[in-house]
Amino acid sequence: xxxxxxxxxxxxxxxxxxxxRKQANFRMxxxxxxxxxxxxxxxxxxxxxxxxxxxxxxxxxFMRNNLxxxxxxxxxxLFVSILSILLAMLLALLTALGRLSTxxxxxxxxxxxxxxxxxxxxxxxxxxxxxxxxxxxxxxxxVLAGVLALGLNYGAYMSETFRAALSSVGKGQREAATAxxxxxxxxMRRVILPQALRFxxxxxxxxxxxxxxxxxxxxxxxxxxxxxxxxQKVGRAQFNNLEALLMAAMFYWVMTLLLTxxxxxxxxxxxxxDR
Amino acid sequence: MAPIVRISNLDKYFGRLxxxxxxxxxxxxxxxxxxxxxxxxxxxxxxxxxxxxxEPSGGSIEVDGLTVHSHERGNxxxxxxxxxxxxxxxxFQEFNLFPHMSVLQNVIEGPVxxxxxxxSEAIALGEKNLDSVGMLFKxxxxxxxxxGGQKQRVAIARALTMQxxxxxxxxxxxxxxxxxxxxxxxxxKKVAKDGMTMIVVTHExxxxxxxxxxxxxxxxxxxxEDANPTALFSAPKDPRxxxxxxxxRTGGR
Numbered sequence: 001x002x003x004x005x006x007x008x009x010x011x012x013x014x015x016x017x018x019x020x021r022k023q024a025n026f027r028m029x030x031x032x033x034x035x036x037x038x039x040x041x042x043x044x045x046x047x048x049x050x051x052x053x054x055x056x057x058x059x060x061x062f063m064r065n066n067l068x069x070x071x072x073x074x075x076x077x078l079f080v081s082i083l084s085i086l087l088a089m090l091l092a093l094l095t096a097l098g099r100l101s102t103x104x105x106x107x108x109x110x111x112x113x114x115x116x117x118x119x120x121x122x123x124x125x126x127x128x129x130x131x132x133x134x135x136x137x138x139x140x141x142x143v144l145a146g147v148l149a150l151g152l153n154y155g156a157y158m159s160e161t162f163r164a165a166l167s168s169v170g171k172g173q174r175e176a177a178t179a180x181x182x183x184x185x186x187x188m189r190r191v192i193l194p195q196a197l198r199f200x201x202x203x204x205x206x207x208x209x210x211x212x213x214x215x216x217x218x219x220x221x222x223x224x225x226x227x228x229x230x231x232q233k234v235g236r237a238q239f240n241n242l243e244a245l246l247m248a249a250m251f252y253w254v255m256t257l258l259l260t261x262x263x264x265x266x267x268x269x270x271x272x273x274d275r
Numbered sequence: 276m277a278p279i280v281r282i283s284n285l286d287k288y289f290g291r292l293x294x295x296x297x298x299x300x301x302x303x304x305x306x307x308x309x310x311x312x313x314x315x316x317x318x319x320x321x322x323x324x325x326x327x328x329x330e331p332s333g334g335s336i337e338v339d340g341l342t343v344h345s346h347e348r349g350n351x352x353x354x355x356x357x358x359x360x361x362x363x364x365x366x367f368q369e370f371n372l373f374p375h376m377s378v379l380q381n382v383i384e385g386p387v388x389x390x391x392x393x394x395s396e397a398i399a400l401g402e403k404n405l406d407s408v409g410m411l412f413k414x415x416x417x418x419x420x421x422x423g424g425q426k427q428r429v430a431i432a433r434a435l436t437m438q439x440x441x442x443x444x445x446x447x448x449x450x451x452x453x454x455x456x457x458x459x460x461x462x463x464k465k466v467a468k469d470g471m472t473m474i475v476v477t478h479e480x481x482x483x484x485x486x487x488x489x490x491x492x493x494x495x496x497x498x499x500e501d502a503n504p505t506a507l508f509s510a511p512k513d514p515r516x517x518x519x520x521x522x523x524r525t526g527g528r
Binding site: 172173177181183186190194198 | 363364371374385389
Protein backbone atom coordinates (compact mmCIF):
# COMPACT_ATOMS: atom_id res chain seq x y z
CA UNK A 1 0.00 0.00 0.00
CA UNK A 2 2.74 2.34 1.09
CA UNK A 3 4.97 1.50 -1.86
CA UNK A 4 2.08 1.73 -4.31
CA UNK A 5 1.33 5.16 -2.93
CA UNK A 6 4.91 6.40 -3.17
CA UNK A 7 5.35 5.02 -6.69
CA UNK A 8 2.08 6.77 -7.63
CA UNK A 9 3.59 9.88 -6.11
CA UNK A 10 6.81 9.62 -8.15
CA UNK A 11 4.75 8.93 -11.27
CA UNK A 12 2.94 12.22 -10.70
CA UNK A 13 6.22 14.01 -10.01
CA UNK A 14 7.57 12.67 -13.28
CA UNK A 15 4.56 13.92 -15.23
CA UNK A 16 4.84 17.35 -13.63
CA UNK A 17 8.56 17.43 -14.45
CA UNK A 18 7.90 16.55 -18.09
CA UNK A 19 5.23 19.23 -18.27
CA UNK A 20 7.58 21.80 -16.75
CA ARG A 21 10.39 20.87 -19.11
CA LYS A 22 8.07 21.28 -22.09
CA GLN A 23 7.06 24.73 -20.90
CA ALA A 24 10.66 25.73 -20.21
CA ASN A 25 11.72 24.53 -23.67
CA PHE A 26 8.95 26.53 -25.27
CA ARG A 27 9.92 29.68 -23.40
CA MET A 28 13.56 29.20 -24.29
CA UNK A 29 12.69 28.73 -27.95
CA UNK A 30 10.61 31.89 -27.98
CA UNK A 31 13.35 33.85 -26.17
CA UNK A 32 16.07 32.62 -28.54
CA UNK A 33 14.01 33.50 -31.61
CA UNK A 34 13.33 36.99 -30.25
CA UNK A 35 17.09 37.35 -29.73
CA UNK A 36 17.85 36.27 -33.28
CA UNK A 37 15.21 38.58 -34.76
CA UNK A 38 16.61 41.44 -32.70
CA UNK A 39 20.15 40.69 -33.90
CA UNK A 40 18.99 40.58 -37.53
CA UNK A 41 17.28 43.94 -37.04
CA UNK A 42 20.43 45.44 -35.52
CA UNK A 43 22.54 43.93 -38.26
CA UNK A 44 20.29 45.43 -40.95
CA UNK A 45 21.19 48.87 -39.62
CA UNK A 46 24.83 48.16 -38.91
CA UNK A 47 26.31 49.41 -42.17
CA UNK A 48 28.30 46.19 -42.64
CA UNK A 49 28.41 44.56 -46.03
CA UNK A 50 27.89 40.96 -47.07
CA UNK A 51 29.58 40.51 -50.44
CA UNK A 52 28.23 43.20 -52.70
CA UNK A 53 25.20 43.87 -50.48
CA UNK A 54 25.54 46.67 -48.00
CA UNK A 55 23.27 47.03 -44.97
CA UNK A 56 21.86 50.38 -43.92
CA UNK A 57 24.47 52.85 -42.73
CA UNK A 58 23.29 55.07 -39.89
CA UNK A 59 24.86 58.33 -38.89
CA UNK A 60 25.97 57.28 -35.43
CA UNK A 61 27.47 60.64 -34.62
CA PHE A 62 24.09 62.28 -35.18
CA MET A 63 22.48 59.64 -33.00
CA ARG A 64 24.92 60.16 -30.15
CA ASN A 65 24.53 63.92 -30.34
CA ASN A 66 20.74 63.83 -30.28
CA LEU A 67 20.04 60.92 -27.94
CA UNK A 68 19.57 63.17 -24.94
CA UNK A 69 17.43 65.65 -26.86
CA UNK A 70 14.99 63.05 -28.21
CA UNK A 71 14.94 61.06 -24.96
CA UNK A 72 14.14 64.29 -23.16
CA UNK A 73 10.68 64.06 -24.74
CA UNK A 74 9.87 60.91 -22.78
CA UNK A 75 8.77 62.92 -19.76
CA UNK A 76 6.42 65.06 -21.83
CA UNK A 77 4.99 61.97 -23.55
CA LEU A 78 4.24 60.37 -20.18
CA PHE A 79 2.94 63.63 -18.76
CA VAL A 80 0.44 64.11 -21.59
CA SER A 81 -0.54 60.43 -21.46
CA ILE A 82 -1.15 60.40 -17.72
CA LEU A 83 -3.24 63.58 -17.74
CA SER A 84 -5.21 62.27 -20.71
CA ILE A 85 -5.86 58.86 -19.20
CA LEU A 86 -7.13 60.48 -16.00
CA LEU A 87 -9.52 62.67 -17.97
CA ALA A 88 -10.52 59.67 -20.09
CA MET A 89 -11.27 57.54 -17.02
CA LEU A 90 -13.47 60.20 -15.52
CA LEU A 91 -15.40 60.71 -18.76
CA ALA A 92 -15.64 56.98 -19.37
CA LEU A 93 -17.08 56.34 -15.94
CA LEU A 94 -19.63 59.15 -16.22
CA THR A 95 -20.59 58.03 -19.71
CA ALA A 96 -20.97 54.40 -18.66
CA LEU A 97 -23.18 55.46 -15.75
CA GLY A 98 -25.14 57.67 -18.13
CA ARG A 99 -25.78 54.65 -20.32
CA LEU A 100 -27.49 53.02 -17.33
CA SER A 101 -29.74 56.01 -16.74
CA THR A 102 -33.46 55.74 -17.37
CA UNK A 103 -33.64 59.54 -17.75
CA UNK A 104 -33.71 60.11 -21.54
CA UNK A 105 -31.53 63.29 -21.73
CA UNK A 106 -28.70 61.69 -19.71
CA UNK A 107 -28.81 58.50 -21.75
CA UNK A 108 -28.90 60.53 -24.97
CA UNK A 109 -25.98 62.71 -23.88
CA UNK A 110 -23.86 59.63 -23.30
CA UNK A 111 -24.67 57.92 -26.57
CA UNK A 112 -24.34 61.21 -28.50
CA UNK A 113 -20.88 61.85 -27.10
CA UNK A 114 -19.67 58.34 -27.86
CA UNK A 115 -21.11 58.44 -31.37
CA UNK A 116 -19.62 61.86 -32.20
CA UNK A 117 -16.15 61.02 -30.92
CA UNK A 118 -16.00 57.55 -32.40
CA UNK A 119 -17.30 58.88 -35.69
CA UNK A 120 -14.37 61.27 -36.23
CA UNK A 121 -10.59 60.74 -36.42
CA UNK A 122 -8.41 61.43 -33.37
CA UNK A 123 -6.03 63.40 -35.58
CA UNK A 124 -8.88 65.71 -36.59
CA UNK A 125 -9.97 66.12 -32.99
CA UNK A 126 -6.49 67.21 -31.92
CA UNK A 127 -6.36 69.81 -34.71
CA UNK A 128 -9.88 70.89 -33.89
CA UNK A 129 -8.92 71.81 -30.35
CA UNK A 130 -5.68 73.43 -31.36
CA UNK A 131 -6.49 75.09 -34.67
CA UNK A 132 -10.27 75.45 -34.94
CA UNK A 133 -11.08 76.73 -31.47
CA UNK A 134 -8.84 79.85 -31.77
CA UNK A 135 -11.18 80.98 -34.55
CA UNK A 136 -13.86 81.17 -31.84
CA UNK A 137 -11.51 83.05 -29.57
CA UNK A 138 -10.61 80.00 -27.48
CA UNK A 139 -6.87 79.57 -27.46
CA UNK A 140 -5.52 76.42 -25.83
CA UNK A 141 -1.90 75.53 -25.23
CA UNK A 142 -0.61 72.54 -27.16
CA VAL A 143 -0.59 70.37 -24.05
CA LEU A 144 -4.12 71.35 -23.07
CA ALA A 145 -5.47 70.82 -26.58
CA GLY A 146 -3.72 67.46 -26.72
CA VAL A 147 -4.94 66.33 -23.33
CA LEU A 148 -8.51 67.39 -24.07
CA ALA A 149 -8.53 65.64 -27.43
CA LEU A 150 -6.88 62.45 -26.20
CA GLY A 151 -8.99 62.40 -23.04
CA LEU A 152 -12.26 62.93 -24.88
CA ASN A 153 -11.33 60.38 -27.50
CA TYR A 154 -10.21 57.63 -25.15
CA GLY A 155 -13.07 58.43 -22.75
CA ALA A 156 -15.55 57.54 -25.46
CA TYR A 157 -13.86 54.22 -26.23
CA MET A 158 -13.19 53.37 -22.60
CA SER A 159 -16.81 53.97 -21.62
CA GLU A 160 -17.56 50.67 -23.31
CA THR A 161 -14.99 49.00 -21.06
CA PHE A 162 -16.66 50.49 -18.02
CA ARG A 163 -20.09 49.53 -19.27
CA ALA A 164 -19.00 45.93 -19.69
CA ALA A 165 -17.42 45.99 -16.23
CA LEU A 166 -20.57 47.40 -14.65
CA SER A 167 -22.78 44.81 -16.30
CA SER A 168 -20.42 42.02 -15.28
CA VAL A 169 -21.45 42.56 -11.66
CA GLY A 170 -24.26 40.09 -11.12
CA LYS A 171 -27.92 40.98 -10.64
CA GLY A 172 -27.82 39.23 -7.26
CA GLN A 173 -25.42 41.84 -5.91
CA ARG A 174 -27.86 44.62 -6.69
CA GLU A 175 -30.72 42.64 -5.16
CA ALA A 176 -28.77 41.92 -1.98
CA ALA A 177 -27.96 45.61 -1.59
CA THR A 178 -31.57 46.60 -2.28
CA ALA A 179 -32.86 44.05 0.22
CA UNK A 180 -30.57 45.59 2.84
CA UNK A 181 -32.32 48.89 2.18
CA UNK A 182 -29.57 50.60 0.18
CA UNK A 183 -30.62 53.39 -2.15
CA UNK A 184 -29.62 53.06 -5.83
CA UNK A 185 -26.77 55.53 -5.20
CA UNK A 186 -25.49 53.60 -2.17
CA UNK A 187 -25.77 50.35 -4.13
CA MET A 188 -23.69 51.83 -6.94
CA ARG A 189 -21.06 53.35 -4.67
CA ARG A 190 -20.65 50.58 -2.11
CA VAL A 191 -21.40 47.42 -4.08
CA ILE A 192 -21.36 47.77 -7.87
CA LEU A 193 -18.54 50.25 -8.54
CA PRO A 194 -15.84 48.65 -6.35
CA GLN A 195 -16.40 45.33 -8.12
CA ALA A 196 -16.71 46.85 -11.58
CA LEU A 197 -13.50 48.89 -11.24
CA ARG A 198 -11.64 45.72 -10.52
CA PHE A 199 -12.85 44.21 -13.79
CA UNK A 200 -11.97 47.42 -15.61
CA UNK A 201 -8.36 47.82 -14.46
CA UNK A 202 -6.66 45.38 -16.87
CA UNK A 203 -8.33 46.76 -20.03
CA UNK A 204 -7.65 50.31 -18.78
CA UNK A 205 -3.96 49.39 -18.56
CA UNK A 206 -4.08 48.36 -22.20
CA UNK A 207 -5.72 51.64 -23.12
CA UNK A 208 -3.03 53.56 -21.28
CA UNK A 209 -0.32 51.72 -23.19
CA UNK A 210 -1.87 52.51 -26.54
CA UNK A 211 -2.43 56.09 -25.44
CA UNK A 212 1.29 56.63 -24.80
CA UNK A 213 1.75 55.96 -28.49
CA UNK A 214 -1.25 57.90 -29.76
CA UNK A 215 0.12 60.85 -27.82
CA UNK A 216 2.60 61.17 -30.70
CA UNK A 217 -0.22 62.72 -32.70
CA UNK A 218 -0.13 65.69 -30.34
CA UNK A 219 3.24 66.60 -31.88
CA UNK A 220 1.24 67.84 -34.85
CA UNK A 221 0.34 70.94 -32.88
CA UNK A 222 4.02 71.80 -32.84
CA UNK A 223 3.90 72.96 -29.27
CA UNK A 224 4.23 69.80 -27.22
CA UNK A 225 7.84 68.77 -27.11
CA UNK A 226 7.36 65.05 -26.65
CA UNK A 227 9.27 62.20 -28.30
CA UNK A 228 7.75 62.46 -31.74
CA UNK A 229 8.04 66.22 -31.99
CA UNK A 230 11.71 66.14 -31.01
CA UNK A 231 12.50 63.34 -33.44
CA GLN A 232 10.89 65.24 -36.29
CA LYS A 233 12.58 68.49 -35.35
CA VAL A 234 16.16 67.24 -35.35
CA GLY A 235 15.50 64.75 -38.15
CA ARG A 236 14.21 67.35 -40.56
CA ALA A 237 16.76 69.99 -39.67
CA GLN A 238 19.74 67.84 -40.52
CA PHE A 239 18.01 65.45 -42.92
CA ASN A 240 18.56 62.55 -40.57
CA ASN A 241 14.93 61.45 -40.38
CA LEU A 242 15.89 57.80 -40.56
CA GLU A 243 18.06 57.98 -37.44
CA ALA A 244 15.76 60.31 -35.54
CA LEU A 245 12.61 58.26 -36.15
CA LEU A 246 14.40 55.02 -35.37
CA MET A 247 15.50 56.45 -32.05
CA ALA A 248 12.02 57.65 -31.19
CA ALA A 249 10.65 54.24 -32.19
CA MET A 250 13.09 52.56 -29.80
CA PHE A 251 12.03 54.85 -26.98
CA TYR A 252 8.34 54.06 -27.61
CA TRP A 253 9.06 50.36 -27.90
CA VAL A 254 11.08 50.10 -24.69
CA MET A 255 8.50 52.19 -22.86
CA THR A 256 5.73 49.89 -24.10
CA LEU A 257 7.68 46.80 -23.07
CA LEU A 258 8.10 48.21 -19.57
CA LEU A 259 4.47 49.23 -19.26
CA THR A 260 3.31 45.85 -20.58
CA UNK A 261 5.46 44.15 -17.98
CA UNK A 262 3.98 46.32 -15.22
CA UNK A 263 0.51 45.63 -16.60
CA UNK A 264 1.02 41.87 -16.45
CA UNK A 265 2.26 42.16 -12.86
CA UNK A 266 -0.81 44.19 -11.95
CA UNK A 267 -3.08 41.63 -13.59
CA UNK A 268 -1.42 38.79 -11.73
CA UNK A 269 -1.81 40.71 -8.50
CA UNK A 270 -5.51 41.33 -9.12
CA UNK A 271 -6.13 37.72 -10.11
CA UNK A 272 -4.55 36.60 -6.86
CA UNK A 273 -6.74 38.98 -4.83
CA ASP A 274 -9.90 38.34 -2.93
CA ARG A 275 -12.21 37.60 -5.78
CA MET B 276 -52.76 39.31 18.02
CA ALA B 277 -52.34 41.57 15.02
CA PRO B 278 -50.56 39.90 12.10
CA ILE B 279 -47.04 41.15 11.40
CA VAL B 280 -47.33 40.48 7.67
CA ARG B 281 -50.59 40.89 5.82
CA ILE B 282 -50.71 40.33 2.08
CA SER B 283 -54.00 41.38 0.54
CA ASN B 284 -55.27 40.55 -2.95
CA LEU B 285 -51.79 40.47 -4.42
CA ASP B 286 -51.48 40.24 -8.18
CA LYS B 287 -48.30 39.98 -10.20
CA TYR B 288 -47.85 39.85 -13.94
CA PHE B 289 -44.62 39.25 -15.83
CA GLY B 290 -45.61 40.70 -19.16
CA ARG B 291 -48.81 38.80 -19.94
CA LEU B 292 -48.01 35.96 -17.57
CA UNK B 293 -50.24 36.02 -14.50
CA UNK B 294 -47.82 34.77 -11.83
CA UNK B 295 -49.71 35.64 -8.62
CA UNK B 296 -53.49 35.56 -8.66
CA UNK B 297 -55.20 37.55 -5.96
CA UNK B 298 -53.09 36.07 -3.16
CA UNK B 299 -53.93 36.93 0.46
CA UNK B 300 -52.00 35.80 3.49
CA UNK B 301 -51.56 36.72 7.13
CA UNK B 302 -48.54 35.85 9.21
CA UNK B 303 -48.52 36.18 12.98
CA UNK B 304 -45.48 37.37 14.95
CA UNK B 305 -42.99 34.54 15.70
CA UNK B 306 -44.67 32.28 13.17
CA UNK B 307 -42.56 30.15 10.81
CA UNK B 308 -44.20 29.69 7.44
CA UNK B 309 -42.89 27.34 4.77
CA UNK B 310 -43.92 27.94 1.19
CA UNK B 311 -43.73 24.86 -0.99
CA UNK B 312 -44.77 24.14 -4.54
CA UNK B 313 -43.41 23.14 -7.91
CA UNK B 314 -41.08 25.53 -9.67
CA UNK B 315 -43.04 28.20 -11.48
CA UNK B 316 -45.85 28.06 -8.94
CA UNK B 317 -45.13 31.65 -7.85
CA UNK B 318 -43.71 30.99 -4.37
CA UNK B 319 -40.44 32.90 -4.92
CA UNK B 320 -42.26 35.76 -6.60
CA UNK B 321 -44.63 36.00 -3.64
CA UNK B 322 -41.66 36.15 -1.26
CA UNK B 323 -39.87 38.77 -3.38
CA UNK B 324 -43.00 40.92 -3.47
CA UNK B 325 -42.92 41.23 0.32
CA UNK B 326 -39.75 43.36 0.25
CA UNK B 327 -40.51 44.78 -3.20
CA UNK B 328 -37.68 43.13 -5.08
CA UNK B 329 -40.60 42.46 -7.37
CA GLU B 330 -43.10 45.23 -7.81
CA PRO B 331 -46.63 43.89 -7.26
CA SER B 332 -49.10 44.59 -10.05
CA GLY B 333 -52.05 44.85 -7.68
CA GLY B 334 -53.03 44.54 -4.03
CA SER B 335 -51.21 45.61 -0.90
CA ILE B 336 -48.48 44.48 1.49
CA GLU B 337 -48.44 45.31 5.18
CA VAL B 338 -45.38 44.67 7.31
CA ASP B 339 -45.33 45.53 11.01
CA GLY B 340 -48.13 48.06 10.70
CA LEU B 341 -46.79 49.71 7.54
CA THR B 342 -48.97 49.32 4.46
CA VAL B 343 -47.88 49.76 0.86
CA HIS B 344 -50.50 49.74 -1.87
CA SER B 345 -49.28 48.71 -5.28
CA HIS B 346 -51.21 51.42 -7.13
CA GLU B 347 -49.49 54.28 -5.27
CA ARG B 348 -46.54 56.22 -6.68
CA GLY B 349 -44.24 59.03 -5.60
CA ASN B 350 -41.72 59.81 -2.91
CA UNK B 351 -43.84 58.82 0.07
CA UNK B 352 -44.52 55.47 -1.57
CA UNK B 353 -40.79 54.93 -2.16
CA UNK B 354 -40.06 55.88 1.43
CA UNK B 355 -42.57 53.30 2.70
CA UNK B 356 -41.01 50.61 0.51
CA UNK B 357 -37.63 51.56 1.98
CA UNK B 358 -39.01 51.17 5.51
CA UNK B 359 -40.55 47.80 4.65
CA UNK B 360 -37.11 46.69 3.43
CA UNK B 361 -35.62 47.74 6.75
CA UNK B 362 -38.18 45.57 8.54
CA UNK B 363 -37.43 42.52 6.40
CA UNK B 364 -34.22 40.55 6.06
CA UNK B 365 -33.64 38.45 2.97
CA UNK B 366 -31.55 35.34 2.37
CA PHE B 367 -31.01 34.34 -1.24
CA GLN B 368 -30.50 30.99 -2.91
CA GLU B 369 -27.18 32.20 -4.34
CA PHE B 370 -26.05 33.87 -1.07
CA ASN B 371 -25.15 37.12 -2.86
CA LEU B 372 -22.44 38.05 -0.37
CA PHE B 373 -20.37 41.05 -1.42
CA PRO B 374 -17.13 39.46 -2.72
CA HIS B 375 -15.03 42.60 -2.23
CA MET B 376 -15.79 42.75 1.48
CA SER B 377 -14.65 40.54 4.33
CA VAL B 378 -17.16 38.50 6.29
CA LEU B 379 -17.43 41.16 8.99
CA GLN B 380 -17.67 43.98 6.45
CA ASN B 381 -20.49 42.12 4.72
CA VAL B 382 -22.36 41.87 7.99
CA ILE B 383 -21.93 45.49 9.14
CA GLU B 384 -22.37 47.10 5.70
CA GLY B 385 -26.14 47.40 6.03
CA PRO B 386 -26.30 48.83 9.55
CA VAL B 387 -23.48 51.33 8.91
CA UNK B 388 -24.39 52.51 5.40
CA UNK B 389 -28.16 52.26 5.55
CA UNK B 390 -29.02 52.86 9.19
CA UNK B 391 -26.06 55.11 10.01
CA UNK B 392 -25.17 52.96 13.00
CA UNK B 393 -21.89 53.65 14.81
CA UNK B 394 -19.19 51.38 13.44
CA SER B 395 -18.24 50.03 16.86
CA GLU B 396 -21.85 49.25 17.67
CA ALA B 397 -22.35 47.54 14.29
CA ILE B 398 -19.20 45.48 14.82
CA ALA B 399 -20.37 44.33 18.24
CA LEU B 400 -23.77 43.38 16.85
CA GLY B 401 -22.25 41.77 13.76
CA GLU B 402 -19.82 39.71 15.80
CA LYS B 403 -22.65 38.54 18.04
CA ASN B 404 -24.65 37.38 15.02
CA LEU B 405 -21.63 35.80 13.33
CA ASP B 406 -21.05 33.92 16.56
CA SER B 407 -24.64 32.70 16.68
CA VAL B 408 -24.36 31.26 13.14
CA GLY B 409 -20.97 29.77 14.05
CA MET B 410 -18.99 31.94 11.63
CA LEU B 411 -17.12 34.32 13.92
CA PHE B 412 -13.89 32.35 13.31
CA LYS B 413 -14.00 33.48 9.65
CA UNK B 414 -14.59 37.13 10.56
CA UNK B 415 -11.74 38.53 8.41
CA UNK B 416 -11.96 35.99 5.59
CA UNK B 417 -13.31 36.86 2.15
CA UNK B 418 -16.40 35.06 0.78
CA UNK B 419 -14.36 33.39 -1.97
CA UNK B 420 -12.63 31.28 0.65
CA UNK B 421 -15.83 29.99 2.25
CA UNK B 422 -17.85 26.88 1.46
CA GLY B 423 -21.43 27.31 0.26
CA GLY B 424 -22.82 26.44 3.67
CA GLN B 425 -20.52 28.94 5.35
CA LYS B 426 -21.48 31.63 2.84
CA GLN B 427 -25.15 31.07 3.52
CA ARG B 428 -24.61 31.24 7.28
CA VAL B 429 -22.80 34.56 6.83
CA ALA B 430 -25.68 35.73 4.63
CA ILE B 431 -28.11 34.88 7.44
CA ALA B 432 -25.94 36.82 9.91
CA ARG B 433 -25.87 39.75 7.49
CA ALA B 434 -29.66 39.83 7.31
CA LEU B 435 -30.03 39.45 11.09
CA THR B 436 -27.64 42.33 11.80
CA MET B 437 -30.16 44.68 10.20
CA GLN B 438 -32.43 43.66 13.10
CA UNK B 439 -35.43 42.90 10.90
CA UNK B 440 -38.89 41.99 12.16
CA UNK B 441 -39.37 39.32 9.51
CA UNK B 442 -36.84 37.07 7.77
CA UNK B 443 -37.47 35.96 4.19
CA UNK B 444 -35.63 32.90 2.88
CA UNK B 445 -35.66 32.19 -0.86
CA UNK B 446 -34.68 28.53 -1.27
CA UNK B 447 -31.70 29.00 1.05
CA UNK B 448 -30.34 25.47 0.63
CA UNK B 449 -31.08 24.81 -3.04
CA UNK B 450 -27.62 25.87 -4.27
CA UNK B 451 -25.79 23.80 -1.67
CA UNK B 452 -24.08 20.44 -1.90
CA UNK B 453 -26.21 17.92 0.03
CA UNK B 454 -23.66 17.55 2.84
CA UNK B 455 -23.75 21.31 3.53
CA UNK B 456 -27.53 21.64 3.79
CA UNK B 457 -27.71 20.50 7.42
CA UNK B 458 -25.53 23.27 8.86
CA UNK B 459 -27.70 25.96 7.23
CA UNK B 460 -30.96 24.34 8.32
CA UNK B 461 -29.63 24.12 11.87
CA UNK B 462 -28.89 27.83 11.89
CA UNK B 463 -32.38 28.51 10.55
CA LYS B 464 -33.89 26.37 13.32
CA LYS B 465 -31.96 28.41 15.85
CA VAL B 466 -33.23 31.68 14.34
CA ALA B 467 -36.77 30.31 14.54
CA LYS B 468 -36.28 29.26 18.14
CA ASP B 469 -35.10 32.77 19.01
CA GLY B 470 -38.56 33.94 18.07
CA MET B 471 -38.00 35.39 14.59
CA THR B 472 -40.93 35.52 12.20
CA MET B 473 -39.84 33.57 9.14
CA ILE B 474 -41.22 32.98 5.68
CA VAL B 475 -39.25 30.24 3.95
CA VAL B 476 -39.53 29.11 0.35
CA THR B 477 -38.07 25.63 0.43
CA HIS B 478 -37.96 22.11 -0.90
CA GLU B 479 -36.78 20.76 2.44
CA UNK B 480 -39.82 18.81 3.60
CA UNK B 481 -38.05 17.60 6.73
CA UNK B 482 -37.41 21.19 7.78
CA UNK B 483 -41.01 22.16 7.00
CA UNK B 484 -42.35 19.25 9.01
CA UNK B 485 -40.10 19.93 11.98
CA UNK B 486 -39.95 23.72 12.21
CA UNK B 487 -42.90 25.26 10.38
CA UNK B 488 -46.02 26.36 12.19
CA UNK B 489 -47.86 26.43 8.87
CA UNK B 490 -47.06 25.06 5.47
CA UNK B 491 -48.52 26.80 2.43
CA UNK B 492 -48.73 25.02 -0.87
CA UNK B 493 -48.68 27.10 -4.03
CA UNK B 494 -49.73 26.11 -7.51
CA UNK B 495 -50.35 28.24 -10.58
CA UNK B 496 -50.08 31.50 -8.68
CA UNK B 497 -52.46 30.60 -5.87
CA UNK B 498 -52.19 29.26 -2.35
CA UNK B 499 -54.03 25.99 -2.67
CA GLU B 500 -53.47 24.69 0.82
CA ASP B 501 -52.62 26.23 4.18
CA ALA B 502 -52.31 23.91 7.17
CA ASN B 503 -50.05 22.87 10.00
CA PRO B 504 -47.39 20.43 8.80
CA THR B 505 -48.78 17.37 10.59
CA ALA B 506 -52.17 17.79 8.99
CA LEU B 507 -50.75 18.71 5.62
CA PHE B 508 -48.28 15.89 5.29
CA SER B 509 -50.57 13.18 6.71
CA ALA B 510 -53.79 14.23 4.98
CA PRO B 511 -53.22 16.58 2.05
CA LYS B 512 -56.56 17.74 0.66
CA ASP B 513 -55.76 18.99 -2.82
CA PRO B 514 -54.69 16.31 -5.32
CA ARG B 515 -51.85 18.65 -6.45
CA UNK B 516 -50.55 18.72 -2.88
CA UNK B 517 -50.75 14.95 -2.75
CA UNK B 518 -48.76 14.68 -5.96
CA UNK B 519 -46.16 17.17 -4.67
CA UNK B 520 -45.67 15.35 -1.36
CA UNK B 521 -45.51 12.03 -3.17
CA UNK B 522 -42.78 13.42 -5.43
CA UNK B 523 -40.71 14.58 -2.47
CA ARG B 524 -41.21 11.25 -0.73
CA THR B 525 -39.93 9.29 -3.72
CA GLY B 526 -37.24 11.90 -4.24
CA GLY B 527 -35.93 10.90 -0.83
CA ARG B 528 -36.18 14.22 0.97
